[in-house]
Amino acid sequence: MTSNNRREDRSAIFLPFSLKKFLGRMTLEQKGALLDFALAYAEYGIIPETDDEKVLMTFFYLQDKLDYDAERFKAKAEKNRRSAYIRAWKKYCIENDIDQEDTDLRDLWIDERIAEADASERDQTQANGSERKRTVAKDKDKDKDKDKKRDNIESMAVKPPARARFSPPSVEEVKAYCSENGYAVDAQRFVDYYTSNGWKVGKNPMKDWKAAVRTWSRGARREEVGDAGKYQDLPGVTYV
Secondary structure (H helix, E strand, O other), X not given: OOOOOOOOOOOOOOOOHHHHHHHOOOOHHHHHHHHHHHHXXXXXXXXXXXXXXXXXXXXXXXXXXXXXXXXXXXHHHHHHHHHHHHHHHHHHHHHHOOOOOOHHHHHHHHHHHHHHHHHHHHHHHHHHHHHHXXXXXXXXXXXXXXXXXXXXXXXXXXXXXXXXXXXOOOHHHHHHHHHHHOXXXXXXXXHHHHHHOOOEEOOEEOOOHHHHHHHHHHHHHHHHHHHHHOOOOOOOOOOO
């Protein structure tokens, strides 16, 4: 059983010394199968399928250790990523004359950066998947005429309509939107903040002010729940 959906961006797994008591009663073939199963589970989350009860029971013993290590890796990666965004926030404040100690704006700013990074990663993953599909199709299809016809059809596809030009909302519009949806957002502060930075999300022009309001609302809810709602950093990045 195989999968292309990786669970984490880590490059290694660690095996406990306590595993030796099980390995001593296994053949080389069984040890090799166990290692394959452990790597497949750690990387893709695949549960092994085998009739060898000794290998299967040993894997289940090892599975708890792999899960524990995965959680520790994730927590460390998240902490590193959060720290990197905090450093970026301080630099952003200096460049834009913003109060670094405003933790509300800091958390909202970091929320936006995280959302941008995750969206970019998803787009890249989808693009890579599409490219792999196109490559496989070309390898299987040796008929040049069919390739030309397919290219012609793709070139005739209707393009989506252009996005409407962004127009900054007024304080009254923000208040009305928050009231309709039950968002606890200070409309005046929201408008003042984005007016001061030219209605930008990071370095990019804002496209949807309602989405930004929803992000601010989530930040307000996180304050209400206290420590239980604090962020942990996201996985996949290691910083020095």
